[in-house]
Amino acid sequence: MALASTTAGAKPAESSKVLRLTQVDPRTQPGVRSAAVIGTGAFVGSGRLTNSDLEQMVDTSDAWIRERTGILSRPIATSEQATSDLAYGAAVRALSSAGMSAADLDLIIVATVTPDMPFPSVGTIVQERLGARRAVAFDLAAACAGFLFGLTTAWNLIGAGMYQNALVIGAETLSRITDYRDRTTCVLFGDGAGAVVLSAAPRGVGVVSSVLATDGSGVPFLQQPAGGSRRPASIETVTQRQHYIKMLGQEVFRNAVRGMVSTCTAALDKAGITSADLNLVIPHQANIRIIRAVADRLGISDDQLLVNIEETGNLSAASIPVALDQAVRAGQLHDGDLILMTAFGAGWSYGAVVLRWGAA
C-alpha cells in the first residue's frame, strides 16, 4: 500500500475548493520528515450535566436529546476550572504517556474558542505551568475543527525541520458561552481537553495526509456574536444574551455531513488508501446522526467507528483528542494501524487527517 502517494490524477468527488487543497504534498519530497503521535492525554470538566438535569432547566426531554443527538450526559467544568486548567491536565497526561518532560517541548499549540481571557493565549498559560521554557506557544481558533488545524500546523513545522517535539491540545469550556435558556444549543455541549505529543518521525509514519478547508459563507450560522471588536461587551450585549453561542442547527448539520465527507475522501485519496484500509475512524462528536451519515457515505462500518458522544457531548476542539486518548487507553490501537479523524465547525472550518499509528 503506497501511503505517500501524490494526488496526480486524483479526482475528489466533491468541491473544487477541496481539489485545490489536494495538491502534491511537500512531505512526499525526499529528505522531508513526518511527525508521529507518541503520547496522548485527556482531562474533562469535573462536573457532569445529565439529560434529566437539562429537563429541569429548559423545555426538553431525555428522549428528544437521545434520539436527536445521541447524548446522555456531558462533563462540565467546575467554577474553579478554566480552559487552561483542563488543557494543563491533558498536557501532563500526554507528556507522561510519551515518557517526555516539558523541557523537551519546542512547540505548544492550543486549539480553543473559549480561552481563559482574550489574551494572553491559553498556550502561554500552559507553557508557564508546565515549565516548558524552550517551547513557543500560541492559540489557534478553528472551532470544532481546531485540533485538526493544530495537528496539521505542528506536523508541518516539524516536517520543515523547525521543531522536534510539539504538544497539540484541543481545550474548551463551552459551558461558559452556552445559554442554558436556549434548548436548541444547551443540550449539546460539554467541557474538556485532549492533548497529543507529536514528535519528528520518518516519512510514512505518523501523520500521513491532511486536508483542511474553510468556507466563510458559514459565518452567520454559528457564532458568539458579542465580546469581540464588532460588538464589544456592554450592558446591552449582556442583556440581549449576545455572549452566548447562536446556532442554526440544521444549517450546520447539512454542511457538516457534506464537508466531512469531502475532506475525508480527499485525505484518503491523498494517503493512497480507501476507507476499507482504516482501523479506526474518529469523527468529531457533535451529533450521532451526523456521525452515522458521514460513516454511511464513506462506507465505514460500526467496527471501525469510535463513538463516545453518549458521555461527552460536543467538546468542540477537544472532541477528537479526548476520543483518541480513550482509544489508546482501551488498547484499541496497534503499530501500523490507520486512523482517520474528521471534524466540522464554525466558520465553516473543517478537515480530515489520516494518521498511521506508531512512532517508527
Ligand code: UT7
Ligand atoms: O460541532 C459543530 C457545531 N454543531 C453541530 O454540529 C450541531 C449540528 N446540528 C445538530 O446537531 C442538530 O441540528 C440539532 C441537534 C441542533 C437539532 O436537531 P434537529 O433534528 O435539526 O432539530 P430541529 O432544529 O429541526 O428542530 C426540530 C424540533 C423543533 O420544534 P418544531 O419547530 O418542530 O416544533 C425544535 O424547536 O425540535 C425542537 N427542539 C427541541 N425539542 C426538545 C430543538 N431543540 C430541542 C430540545 N428539546 N433540546
